[in-house]
Amino acid sequence: MPTLIEPKLISGNANLPLATAIAKRMSLYRGMTVGLVNARVERFNDQEIFVEVYENVRGEDMFILQSTSNPANDNLMELLIMADALRRSSAARITAVIPYFGYARQDRRTKARTPITAKLVANMIAEAGIERVLTMDLHATQIQGFFDIPVDNLYASPVFALDILNQFKDMSDVMVVSPDVGGVARARELAKRINAPLSIVDKRREKAGEIAEMTVIGDVTGKRCIIVDDICDTAGTLCKAAEVLIENGASEVHSYITHGVLSGPAVERITNSVMKSLVITDSINAPEAVRNAPNIRIVPTAPMFAQAILNIWNGTSVSSLFETETLGPIYEGIL
Structure with a gap:
């Protein structure tokens, strides 16, 4: 052509x-x-x-x-x-x-x-x-x-897969986690790329912005869990999911999110959360607070x-x- x-x-x-x-x-x-x-x-x-x-x-x-x-x-x-x-x-x-x-x-x-x-x-x-x-x-x-x-x-999953394989040298105990049932297809796609098992956090939401209950589907005991999602806004769901995974025996929790909206108290929540790292792309121009956060990393698109x-x-x-x-x-x- x-x-x-x-x-x-x-x-x-x-x-x-x-x-x-x-x-x-x-x-x-x-x-x-x-x-x-x-x-x-x-x-x-x-x-x-x-x-x-x-x-x-x-x-x-x-x-x-x-x-x-x-x-x-x-x-x-x-x-x-x-x-x-x-x-x-x-x-x-x-x-x-x-x-x-x-x-x-x-x-x-x-x-x-x-x-x-x-x-x-x-x-x-x-x-x-x-x-x-x-x-x-x-x-x-x-x-x-x-x-x-x-x-x-x-x-973003091919880029995330490259980053995960570079950051997590030993993949034997890595598990990909979808933070809700609606994101299973996205999490499954990444899990296939890195040859890792898949787990799901089932959440029951009473109304927008509030999480009533979370249940882990799958055994995450001793696993380094990687939560995968497309958007992180106020980070309430994400941080709660990380806590639930730790409570269910996960050794570490990391997150890979495509679009870091990160509004309101998001950065403070992530900084104080049990998550070891949050990886986002630069699809949204990150403010200084996000760039300076110790456990947030940005991969280029x-x-x-x-x-x-x-x-x-x-x-x-x-x-x-x-x-x-x-x-x-x-x-x-x-x-």
Whole structure:
């Protein structure tokens, strides 16, 4: 398939360090400088968002780098307004690279008179002129079907598998744990990659933010447990699950979470918890408190996103990045 002209990256304010890292990795892969398009994304005095692109983008293959993390509404509007600016500037194709897709937790109607916000956001993205979405570890895989445009959903599990095999030299006593029944498929995928057994923490929730009861399904006695999940918000469930695992005989508890939202008392809870370590990705720009926490570690996603962007631009397979064999050389010397 013939390629379009050179890929061009533009970033909002949500995660500039990740955007810069992706540009550097693409420069390394291509042997030529790939920079961020010169633009300004600012606020009027009443906090309306203003976007101005200083470079010609007519006929260009544009990639907007923007997580819709906290503040979710501001970052989402930045994404939509940047897309509109590029569309009206005659960009040939606009791809939204959304490492963390916000509003994904509202993916179905669990009660009467509630919205399906993930579908609403999908409609807004398509209407803004975005033609493709690249994201990572959607909260629910069916959200891909909410879009009428192509969606490439990357997975953190191959990167986590590489990191675990590097950090845990002896895998004989390692067990992967899903913190709830809904996350079993995600935990099973990682367990297969590292050839480890699987356990489940069954939780009964009375209402949002409160855990009434937790039960461990499986024998974790003497095991080094690795809790796997896609989102950690206030860390209440995660820290409670770690305590329950220790109470049931686990020797250590570690956690691998894709998106470290870590709002409210999360960092303090994690620092004071029985968890030996929490590993998150840089899909969300980590504040200083997270970076300085003694038992929180951040693994980079820029190598994977840079390669995925190049594959989309080239018209080659993105699903090849699901394999550890493909990501291994990309992450060599990083993890």
